[in-house]
Amino acid sequence: MDYVNEFPILKTGLIYFDNGATTLKPKRVLDKMNDYYLNYPSNAHRGDYTLSLKASKELEDSRTCVKDFINAKSNKEIVFTSGSTESMNMAIYGYFYHNLNKYDEVLITKAEHASNIVPWFDLENKLGIKVKYIPLNDDYTFSIDNLKESITNNTKVVSIAEITNVIGDTRDIKEITRLCHEKGIKVLVDAAQSAGHIKIDVQDTDVDFLAISAHKMLGPTGVGVLYGKEELLNEIDYKKGGGTTISFDSPKEIEYKELPYKLEAGTQNIAGIIGFREAINYVNEIGLDYIEKYTHDLKKYLVEKLSKLDNIILYNENVSGSTVAFNVKDVFAQDTAIYLDKFNICVRSGDHCDKKLGDELKIKNTVRVSLYFYNTKEECDKLVVALNNDKILEESLGV
Amino acid sequence: MDNEIKRELILEHFNNPVNKGLVDDPSYIKESKSNASCIDHFTIELKLEDDIVKDIRFDGEACAIATSSLSIAISKLIGKTKEEAINIIDNYNKMIAHEEYDKDLLEELNIYEDISKQPARVNCALLGINGIKDILKK
Numbered sequence: 001m002d003y004v005n006e007f008p009i010l011k012t013g014l015i016y017f018d019n020g021a022t023t024l025k026p027k028r029v030l031d032k033m034n035d036y037y038l039n040y041p042s043n044a045h046r047g048d049y050t051l052s053l054k055a056s057k058e059l060e061d062s063r064t065c066v067k068d069f070i071n072a073k074s075n076k077e078i079v080f081t082s083g084s085t086e087s088m089n090m091a092i093y094g095y096f097y098h099n100l101n102k103y104d105e106v107l108i109t110k111a112e113h114a115s116n117i118v119p120w121f122d123l124e125n126k127l128g129i130k131v132k133y134i135p136l137n138d139d140y141t142f143s144i145d146n147l148k149e150s151i152t153n154n155t156k157v158v159s160i161a162e163i164t165n166v167i168g169d170t171r172d173i174k175e176i177t178r179l180c181h182e183k184g185i186k187v188l189v190d191a192a193q194s195a196g197h198i199k200i201d202v203q204d205t206d207v208d209f210l211a212i213s214a215h216k217m218l219g220p221t222g223v224g225v226l227y228g229k230e231e232l233l234n235e236i237d238y239k240k241g242g243g244t245t246i247s248f249d250s251p252k253e254i255e256y257k258e259l260p261y262k263l264e265a266g267t268q269n270i271a272g273i274i275g276f277r278e279a280i281n282y283v284n285e286i287g288l289d290y291i292e293k294y295t296h297d298l299k300k301y302l303v304e305k306l307s308k309l310d311n312i313i314l315y316n317e318n319v320s321g322s323t324v325a326f327n328v329k330d331v332f333a334q335d336t337a338i339y340l341d342k343f344n345i346c347v348r349s350g351d352h353c354d355k356k357l358g359d360e361l362k363i364k365n366t367v368r369v370s371l372y373f374y375n376t377k378e379e380c381d382k383l384v385v386a387l388n389n390d391k392i393l394e395e396s397l398g399v
Numbered sequence: 400m401d402n403e404i405k406r407e408l409i410l411e412h413f414n415n416p417v418n419k420g421l422v423d424d425p426s427y428i429k430e431s432k433s434n435a436s437c438i439d440h441f442t443i444e445l446k447l448e449d450d451i452v453k454d455i456r457f458d459g460e461a462c463a464i465a466t467s468s469l470s471i472a473i474s475k476l477i478g479k480t481k482e483e484a485i486n487i488i489d490n491y492n493k494m495i496a497h498e499e500y501d502k503d504l505l506e507e508l509n510i511y512e513d514i515s516k517q518p519a520r521v522n523c524a525l526l527g528i529n530g531i532k533d534i535l536k537k
Contacts, residue, residue, distance in 0.1 A: 334462040350438035398517035399405045
């Protein structure tokens, strides 16, 4: 399929392989946001005039759209945030901070994003909880057996990404949640890399909290979602004092609004939230089953080509997913990325906000290609041609 | 200097940087520097005696431009007075920013004069050397 009408930047010959950081934005999402700014640029939930009612309706329709997208029970369970980092922080500081005690254990892995590590470390410092790692398999993927062995009587939370941002394996959230709930353990899922890539069904998997970023699935930056079961969200103490209240006569007489509004103080990113709905519509039209299969097949294709090059070290070649982590022998990852930029190929180099994975890979930094449905075999071929060169380091220097 | 020689010099200092490895000696002043936008990270140690730069050491992981520029700067700045060293670093910054500078003073460091043609490299070329300046200014 040809996507250049929705992504005009592709006409320039740009090869965009950094979708794990953020995806391209389709024109229809931007048109939808412009439509708000140009034609009904009023605040939501504030006015009694037609324009404001329209803004409120569009915003609430977006909430319904997100609810349906992840199959939540009700709109009350959908809280808009600035992104998955804020969503993770809201769940961790708003709920778990108040519900964990000294010696309670949180299980994560070394393949998590920083936003699923740093807040937990902070809670370890503040509350005396213990952050423990579920060991990864030899290929750095997640294992249910290792989870079973890691759970102790003190385990209270399992907090993991559904798809990790470097290795890219998909974790079986339904099975993880089933195991955890048998033992009264709560499950927080970072879905930043999985939303828009695979189907999410929070009722089927029964997760307790789930975090999403719009911009990693065709939406604008600055918009995210925290899903939580209603009874858990109701317990969250992460209020930003402001227009979330019904009345506030005195410090003892503050009455907060109902969910989800009590967690959404201040004017929301209305245009962004409306744009996110259009992104979800687009993803749904293309189809999540198609996206998953297409990107996984494309990864296989790229891995097969790259494995034929003598100068490439692959780190996750056998993992089914849409990311390829690699290095060029004797070349620092950033030098490879700068070299590829000369060919108009965008890749990410570094630790990818996953500073603990380096312990496992025995190397801190990698080059990452993260694919989405608009990437093609032809683009992969161009990458392989560029990498089939024993002078990459020299040619990266710019002198 | 032709480009072939420039590249050779950069790669030589990248692959075999001078004074890599920290000494952890209390007579050294220590400073950590990272680029926010990329993955370069250095820890630098500097020993100053009677206002003379007696030794500079570093450790860390960084790209070819960051590592080589720090390595060349270290070999050039050891033995200089604090004032001379700061003057060299200031001129180096001017060169990177395409301002007027004293070319003769910089010697091998002139190889980075066109680095801003690759905007992603500018911070790399400044990270280590400005880390040294931060210590000298303490």
